[in-house]
Amino acid sequence: MSEARIIQLGSKDGRARTGAAAQRRSRQQGPSGVDRGGETVPVEDEPIADVLATERMTAAGNPHPDPDPAEAGRAKTDPVGEDHVTPGRNGSARGARDGGGELTAAPREPAAGGESDPAGDLGMAPASMLPAEPLADAGSLEQALAGFLAFLRRRITGDYVVDEHGFDEDLTENVIAPLLRPIYQNYFRVETRGLENVPDTGGALIVANHSGTVPLDAMMTALAIMDHHPAHRHLRMLAADLVFAVPFLAPVARKTGNTLACQPDAERLLAGGHLVGVWPEGFKGIGKPFSERYKLQRFGRGGFVSAALRAGVPIIPCTIVGAEEIYPMIGNLRMLARLLGLPYLPITPTFPWFGLFGLLPLPSKWLIEFGEPVDTESLTPAAAEDPMLVFELTDRIRETIQHSLYGLLMQRRSVFF
Amino acid sequence: MRPRCVLVTGVSRPLGAQVASVFAADPEIENVIGVDTIPPHGDLGCTQFVRADIRNPLIAKVIGAAAVDTVLHLNVIATPLGAGGRSAMKEINVIGTMQLLAACQKAPSVTKVIVKSTTTIYGSSPRDPALFTEEMEPRALPRGGYSKDAFEVEGYVRGFSRRRPDVTVSVLRFTNIVGPGIDSPLTRYLELPVVPTVLGFDPRLQLLHSEDALGVLTRAAIEDHPGTFNVAGDGVLLLSQAVRRAGRAPLPVPSPAVVTLGNLVRRSRLLDFSAEQLGFLAHGRAVDTTRLKQVFGYVPRFTTLETFDDFVRDRPMRFAIDRETVIRVERGLLGVLARRRLVGTS
Structure with a gap:
C-alpha cells in the first residue's frame, strides 16, 4: 500500500442515526432485557425447583430404614438438611433458597411446574392430579430415582456450576x-x-x-x-x-x-x-x-x-x-519410574506379582x-x-x-x- | 483526559468496527480514524477509513496529520488463515506493532495508547495456578504462534511506555471473546456438529462477552487507566460442560492424534486449529480479574456462563440435543413413576 486514501463513510446525520441505533441495540441485548428468551424463562426456572426438590430429598435423609449405612450416618448427624450449606461455600445462593421450601411439597414441585409450563405437559397430568399424601411419604426408592433422574438431567444439559478452581x-x-x-x-x-x-x-x-x-x-x-x-x-x-x-x-x-x-x-x-x-x-x-x-x-x-x-x-x-x-512398599523400580516420568514405582507383596489383584x-x-x-x-x-x-x-x-x-x-x- | 481524535487499527473485524462506531457516535469525539488493509463491511458512522498497512511507515503520516491523541491497537490477530498464512500474521502482529509504536513515539499529540492483548500469553500447562494474575509469568515462554506474537507485542509496548512516560499505556489482556457476530476459532470449534476434545482432559474455559470487550475498550479510551489488566467474564466453564450446554456431542481424541486431526481440519478450512492450541484444549486457562474490577473499575456484565448461553441462543445449532426435550423426558419418567405408585397403593 503506497498511498493512504481517506474515505468518508458517513455524514453528520448518519452519525446521529447510528448512535441511536447502537443505543437501541444495546438496550435490547442488555442482560436485564425483558425480551431475553421470554418463553425459555419458565423452562429455566424449572430445573432449579427440581434441584431443590432432589436436594431436599437427599438432604432430609430417609425416614425409612436405609440399607446404605453411609446415608444413615449422614441422616443421623443431619436431620434437617439446611446445615448442608455453609456460608463459605459456592452454593450459598442455592442454600438461601433451600430454606424456603416445605418438605412435603418437594416431590410435587416438578409436577406443579409442569402445569404452568405449556411445553412440559407430556405425561404430567396424572402426576399433578395426585393427592399430596401418598407422595409426601413416597418410598425411598422413588425419591432416589427422582433424584437420580434430576442428576442425570443436570449432567446431560450441563446445568451445574464449576468454581474457578474446577471444583464440581x-x-x-x-x-x-x-x-x-x-x-x-x-x-x-x-x-x-x-x-x-x-x-x-x-x-x-x-x-x-x-x-x-x-x-x-x-x-x-x-x-x-x-x-x-x-x-x-x-x-x-x-x-x-x-x-x-x-x-x-x-x-x-x-x-x-x-x-x-x-x-x-x-x-x-x-x-x-x-x-x-x-x-x-x-x-x-x-x-x-x-x-x-x-x-x-x-x-x-x-x-x-x-x-x-x-x-x-x-x-x-x-x-x-x-x-x-x-500398599506396603518393599521395593521401588527407580529406573522404570524415571523412564515413565513417575516419582516412584512401587513393588508391594502383591504388586506387580498378582496383576490387577495386586492393586487391591x-x-x-x-x-x-x-x-x-x-x-x-x-x-x-x-x-x-x-x-x-x-x-x-x-x-x-x-x-x-x-x-x-x-x-x-x-x-x-x-x-x- | 477525554480523547478528541481517536485512531483505531483493525476496523475490518467486528470488535474494531464496533469500537469505531461507538466513538463515531460520541459527540465529544471530533474525529475517528479507522485503519485496516481491507475496508470494513458495515457502516462505521462518520469514521474516516484509512486504507493503510500498519507495517508501512505511512501510518506515522496519518497520526501526525490528524493530530491523533488516542490510539487503540486492536490489530493483533490470532488466526493465520485470516491473515494469509503464519508469516503474514507474524508480520502484521509484530512488525505492525513496532511501526505503530514508532509512529506514536514521534507524534507529540499522542497521549494514550491502548493495546488489545490476550490471556494466551500465560500459556496452558499442568503446572499453572488456577487463576493467573497480571504479575504472573507463563510457566514456559511461548514457543510460537499467537501467544508468542502477543508476548513480543507486549514487550514492545513496555519499551514504548519507558521511552514515552507521558503517554498513558493500557494493555488489556482479553480472554476468548464470544458474542453475536464474533467469528473466532473458539466459536467455530464449538459450532462443530461433533466437538473433538482431548481424551482424558477437561479444560476450564473463560469467556468474555463482546459487549463487555467493547465496554472495557471504550472505558479505557475515555478514562485514564495505565497498566495491564486481565479482562474476562466471571466464573469458568468446563469444556465438557460447554459441549453439553450447547447440546453437542463430544468426540474424545487421544492427544497425539489431535494435532493430526487439527491439521486435516485446517486444510479443509473448516477450522483454524494450530498445534499451540493443544495445550489449551488439554489444560485450559483462567485469569484473575480482581484488578479489572477494583483498579480499572469495570465489572463485566456477563459471566462466562451467561456469555456462553447467549452464544448458544444466538446461533441456531443443528443436530443439538434439546434441553427442553431432556426436561420433558425426565418429567415423563417421573410421571410414569408416580402413576405406578398410585396403582400400587390403591
Missing part, C-alpha cells in the same frame, strides 16, 4: 462420594477423632501426614469431613503438578476439589474461606518404603505455613494412621485425628516474610503430628482390627 460440587457429592463411601466405612472402617477442631465456617488449613503409595489418605480425609463434620464442608486439596498432567486423573482431580499446590492457589482458597488440605511431605511421604512407615519426612519448604499466615487462618494438624499399611489395598483399620488448631491470629501477615518464624512453626506442626502418630499407634490394637 454436584459430581463430587453425587458420584465420587457415594463411590468412596463403602471403602471408607466397610473396607478401611475409618474412625475420626477431634472433628470439633475443624471450624464450621471460614478458612482453615489442615496439614496431614502422607502415606500409602496411592493418595487414598487424602480422599478419605475429604470424605471424613464431608460426611461426619457437622457443617459437611468440602475439603479443597493441594495436589502435585504431576496429577494435572495425567490423562483422566487431571479432570477428576480438579472436579473433586484439588488444585495445584502453589502459593497463589493456597492463598486464594484460604482467603475465600475454604477448608484447605495439604500433605506437605509430598512424594517423599507417600512413596517412602514400608520400613520407614510413620516416620515423617521433611515438610516441604514450609510454603503452607506462610500461606496460612498471609491469610490469617488457623492450621489444624491432622494425623492419619492405617494408610501406611494399604490391604484392609487396614484407619484412624484420622484432627488436632488442636495452631492459632496464627496472634501473628501478622508480615510474619510470613520471616523465614525463621516460618521454619519454627513448620517444625512445631511436624512435631505435633509425629507425636500424635506415636500416640495413636500405641492405642492401636492391631493393623487390621
